Amino acid sequence: MTDAVDHDLKVKHTKDEASRQNFVAGMRGYVLNDLSGHMKTVWDRKVEPAFEKANGRAPSDGPEIHKTIKSETIFKFYSAMRCNTQEMVWRSVMPAVEREGRDLSRRAQVLSQAGDKAQGTVETNPNFEVPRYVSELDVHMMPGNYHEERIDYDVTQGAVFDNGLAVFSFGLLGDRMEDITDSVSTFYQAHYPDSKPKKILDLGCTLGHSTLPWKARYPDAEVHGVDVGGPCVRYAHARAQSYGVDAHFHQMDAEHTDFEDESFDIVYSCMFLHEVPLKNIKGVFKEAHRLLKPGGVMLHYELPPNTMTSPYDGFYLDWDSYYNKEPFYKAFRDADAKAEIEDAGFEKDSFFEHVAPSRNLYGHDALMEAAQQDGAKNDSRVGRFGDGVMWYFFGARK
Amino acid sequence: MPDDSANAESTPLRYSVKGKRMRFFDAQGVDELVAICMGMAQEMWVIKERQAALESVAAEKGVVLPDDIEGHAFSPDQRAALDAEKQGFIDRIFFTLREEAESLAAEPEEEPPAPSMP
Numbered sequence: 001m002t003d004a005v006d007h008d009l010k011v012k013h014t015k016d017e018a019s020r021q022n023f024v025a026g027m028r029g030y031v032l033n034d035l036s037g038h039m040k041t042v043w044d045r046k047v048e049p050a051f052e053k054a055n056g057r058a059p060s061d062g063p064e065i066h067k068t069i070k071s072e073t074i075f076k077f078y079s080a081m082r083c084n085t086q087e088m089v090w091r092s093v094m095p096a097v098e099r100e101g102r103d104l105s106r107r108a109q110v111l112s113q114a115g116d117k118a119q120g121t122v123e124t125n126p127n128f129e130v131p132r133y134v135s136e137l138d139v140h141m142m143p144g145n146y147h148e149e150r151i152d153y154d155v156t157q158g159a160v161f162d163n164g165l166a167v168f169s170f171g172l173l174g175d176r177m178e179d180i181t182d183s184v185s186t187f188y189q190a191h192y193p194d195s196k197p198k199k200i201l202d203l204g205c206t207l208g209h210s211t212l213p214w215k216a217r218y219p220d221a222e223v224h225g226v227d228v229g230g231p232c233v234r235y236a237h238a239r240a241q242s243y244g245v246d247a248h249f250h251q252m253d254a255e256h257t258d259f260e261d262e263s264f265d266i267v268y269s270c271m272f273l274h275e276v277p278l279k280n281i282k283g284v285f286k287e288a289h290r291l292l293k294p295g296g297v298m299l300h301y302e303l304p305p306n307t308m309t310s311p312y313d314g315f316y317l318d319w320d321s322y323y324n325k326e327p328f329y330k331a332f333r334d335a336d337a338k339a340e341i342e343d344a345g346f347e348k349d350s351f352f353e354h355v356a357p358s359r360n361l362y363g364h365d366a367l368m369e370a371a372q373q374d375g376a377k378n379d380s381r382v383g384r385f386g387d388g389v390m391w392y393f394f395g396a397r398k
Numbered sequence: 399m400p401d402d403s404a405n406a407e408s409t410p411l412r413y414s415v416k417g418k419r420m421r422f423f424d425a426q427g428v429d430e431l432v433a434i435c436m437g438m439a440q441e442m443w444v445i446k447e448r449q450a451a452l453e454s455v456a457a458e459k460g461v462v463l464p465d466d467i468e469g470h471a472f473s474p475d476q477r478a479a480l481d482a483e484k485q486g487f488i489d490r491i492f493f494t495l496r497e498e499a500e501s502l503a504a505e506p507e508e509e510p511p512a513p514s515m516p
Contacts, residue, residue: 015447015468016444016448020440022443022447022484023439023440023443024440026481026484027439027440029485030485030488035496038496038500041499042499045502074499076422077432078495079420079422080432080433083420084433084436087415088436091413094411097409098408098410098411099407101407101411102406102407137416137417138417143411143413151409156409
């Protein structure tokens with residue numbers, strides 16, 4: 001299951017650990033496909049008809065569905081088992097990372113300094129203050145989050161996230177687990193052929209798996225990633241060097257970077273905004289506006305907004321905000337991104353949104369075909385980790 | 399927990415999630431029982447996978463050594479068969495969780511009432 005971690009920071013899991021990971025990945029498939037399907041059947045055939053009979057109308061939104069279904073046994077088991085599989089994801093990979101912790105640190109330093117395959121850079125800041133919205137919780141139940149450090153040149157939390165993500169995504173993220181940004185950047189390049197970015201920034205880059213695909217699309221561009229987690233940016237750089245990709249990583253807060261005004265052509269993020277409180281998202285949009293050159297583009301891969309999803313899908317996607325230690329997720333999905341980008345200085349009319357089929361699941365031709373279309377269509381597969389997932393992204397032009 | 403946390407190379411990690419634990423069941427202890435059942439299912443799978451490896455190695459060599467099992471890799475076909483078996487394994491253990499959905503989907507007739515409780 002951790003085969004997707006195929007670079008020089010790979011850790012050796014024992015056979016039994018690999019079996020535990022294999023089980024967790026299978027269990028996630030069962031919970032997210034089978035159990036969630038059973039829950040939907042119980043909703044459609046029992047709970048919703050009873051609600052309509054009692055109220056003379058259908059439930060109006062996700063929270064009303066949540067309130068109605070949460071006493072059902074199927075909801076309780078779906079939820080308890082999702083929480084347990086989530087914790088088991090991280091626990092299944094941590095022993096190997098723990099055993100190799102110091103060696104990983106040394107290997108990361110060698111990779112980052114060697115530069116025999118790539119010439120990227122990494123900078124961390126010993127006085128950096130991790131924002132409270134990151135330091136105060138173990139986001140998506142990952143013990144230690146993105147930032148905790150225990151030893152010199154610590155990369156362990158990067159390794160926990162990388163290996164855990166491989167188990168978590170049970171193959172959905174494709175080679176190097178880069179499918180989301182691979183698909184989104186390929187879609188972007190095909191849909192906006194006139195865009196010739198020279199400098200690209202990835203906010204909240206974690207492992208750099210959302211950063212490197214941009215270098216593949218635009219080989220002449222300078223690509224940067226920022227993250228608040230020191231272990232993440234060190235790991236991201238060593239990973240990039242191992243793959244032979246020039247990329248530059250910085251320990252910075254996406255709201256307050258050290259880059260100059262109007263220095264980037266694309267400011268991107270992937271799976272980032274939903275982990276950020278709305279007031280800080282406003283700050284991120286303002287910072288993106290400051291950093292972009294005139295004509296530059298801000299792009300965010302994200303979960304689809306609640307205005308785009310059916311009430312049931314809204315309930316289903318917002319589950320994580322209540323139970324998976326991702327408390328800011330719902331406010332983000334409820335927000336009006338168009339209004340927010342306008343507040344940040346972008347023209348409201350410059351807003352755009354798209355759905356990119358996963359290149360890993362649907363193939364290159366399906367992605368290219370979708371890239372000829374404008375707008376984003378409602379589809380229950382969008383943003384939903386399970387069979388047939390599709391990727392939603394939105395943005396604005398300065 | 400790690401097998402060799404005393405190793406000088408190791409960096410002890412925190413395995414528990416900080417903050418409030420999610421609870422879904424009204425009766426005390428049921429959330430913990432779900433976690434224990436899942437842990438048991440996981441460990442049972444570890445045994446099944448190791449046993450499959452053992453059988454495979456034994457068939458190949460006629461002799462079984464611990465290193466043979468640790469270093470053994472299934473062929474892609476064996477892996478696919480095992481993955482399919484794993485989904486059946488999970489489905490059997492958690493069968494009760496699809497019972498209600500299946501029963502509702504079958505649009506059952508009204509059942510004759512059971513005798514009143516004594």
